[in-house]
Amino acid sequence: MTHIITALHAEAKPIIRHFNLRKLENSNIFEAYANNTQTITLTISGIGKLASAAAVIHTMNIFQSSKMRSWLNIGIAGHKSLDLGTPVIANKIIDTGSKQSWFPQIVFKSRLLNLPIMTIDTATDQYPDGFMLDMESSGFYYSACKVTTCELVHCLKIISDNEHTHYQQLNESIIQSLIENNIEEITRLIDSLKTLSLEIKEITCDENLYNKLTSIQHFTHSHKIQLKKILKKWEILFPTTVPDMNRIHKFKNAQEILDYLMFTLDKTPVSY
Amino acid sequence: MINRIYIEKEVASHHKTLQICNKFSNASVIDCDHYSEVFNRKAQNFRLQKKSPGLILAHKHKNLVMPAPSEYSIGGDLNYYFSHMLNCIYDCRYCFLQGMYRSANYVLFVNYEEFYQQIKLICNSHADKSCHFFSGYDCDSLAMEPVTGFMQYLLPKISDIPNLLLELRTKSTQIRSLLDIEPINNCVIAYSLLPDRLAKALDHKAPDISSRLASARKLQDQGWNIGLRFDPLIYDTDLEKTYQTFFADVANKLDIEKIHSVSIGSFRLPAHYFNKLSSYYPEDKLITSPFEHSGKSVSYKNDVKKRLLSYCYQEVCSYYPLEKIFPCEALEQYI
Structure with a gap:
């Protein structure tokens, strides 16, 4: 614009x-x-x-x-x-x-x-x-x-x-x-x-997935910012795979969801 | 290449300014009182400016030569760094400059004579100590040499200072000005290197690894001291295989007996630089690496760092004698 x-x-x-x-x-x-x-x-x-x-x-x-x-x-x-x-x-x-x-x-x-x-x-x-x-x-x-x-x-x-x-x-x-x-x-x-x-990149992520995850547990504002960053990384590392939703449903709070996603990302080596 | 040149009024008639303006006769010339008016302004975007950086010609008044950070040492008693230029023509994704500066414009300080005087003064005042000077901290030492001619000016002058060693850190193949002169014993051309695949993904606009190695070999054959800088090491799938091939390739293409020094360190950045980098390139693979914040800096998570550093250190040790290897960070806990 x-x-x-x-x-x-x-x-x-x-x-x-x-x-x-x-x-x-x-x-x-x-x-x-x-x-x-x-x-x-x-x-x-x-x-x-x-x-x-x-x-x-x-x-x-x-x-x-x-x-x-x-x-x-x-x-x-x-x-x-x-x-x-x-x-x-x-x-x-x-x-x-x-x-x-x-x-x-x-x-x-x-x-x-x-x-x-x-x-x-x-x-x-x-x-x-x-x-x-x-x-x-x-x-x-x-x-x-x-x-x-x-x-x-x-x-x-x-x-x-x-x-x-x-x-x-x-x-x-x-x-x-x-x-x-x-x-x-x-x-x-x-x-x-x-x-x-267009060169200025905003941190965007899969809106559907974001909405799904934030509807499962209560995410604070800070959790939501973290989630967006994590989902962006997810898109880059796993462009065709979504997180295991069955597992995510078992977590008790937003932090546990974030920890699970981060853990999965961190154990995946980046391939250039 | 350069479409706009900002000139501090103080250096408007400096011979170097006139010479450089002649080289870029199509560029717009814009005057300013002080380079910081252009360079340090808020509301600038490094990534956008990197598309077409301008050149700022300025006079460096103070802090021409500064004490170097302790991890910068390659065995000297006293370590200093200086920057005749700020910013680099390359666009390496891990580079701290994009976090440190608001602007991607190049600043060239044209008062070369004062850099030399300062270096000489330091060496004279510490005549009984070895004084190492590092160039290439805030810019690539050689990449803009055809424009600046800085090393062409400096090298002949420092060659007879007995307690001085000058390191030119570079990724450049612009070595004509070095090949045209007799090698200088107290100068090391230090090449920053990464495995080829990683360099292709991360060292944007920089010469590929085989070209860097070919330039290093040419210089080495002519008698120049060559240093190897494996810093930053980047974590990657199959890191053992990738780095094993890489170190072997480097050793193969150079005369390893004659290597002056090797330094090694993993990717690390001050946290606020890293945050800026992530905001400029949220889609870049580097950002997705397993990093952790520790104090005010960001580096690989401990287990990753240990795997990367211990493997690479051992490999490097298999090619070069220990006394030539200088870690850029505390390695004890990782190797």
């Missing part, structure tokens, strides 16, 4: 259209959208780093986000000399207010240009050399990295203004076109992040 945060409606519209996102009825603080399967969500934060940070937390709450999900801040940014419409991924984020820096880790293959970005508090037409300028990235990145691992958090910016065409000349339709024209790049980036997020 990918959570997208945009500052403006105009930035959101082409993405909502392309991914066929629907507005959520119950999201009344920030406007939020999702596709049918909730594999792509989009939240409109409004302008500024605080708004963006708050939108991340809001999104996390309404979609019950897990560590395996990726986060994307998509929006427009200024740059002294780059052509309008150039898509750029941020490789360093500097918050000009706090002077803090972050370093997004681009560990997937990407043909996108990557550059540092400065998040500023007020719009300007003074463009520093070598940096993009925006008003959200630092707040977004700071907040999203509290929710997941930094390799899955990125800021994709489309250059909307430069020293020849200042930001005052932007309007809703220009912004929409800038995003619309880069929808393929956006899709590619979402796909890359999706593939990457």
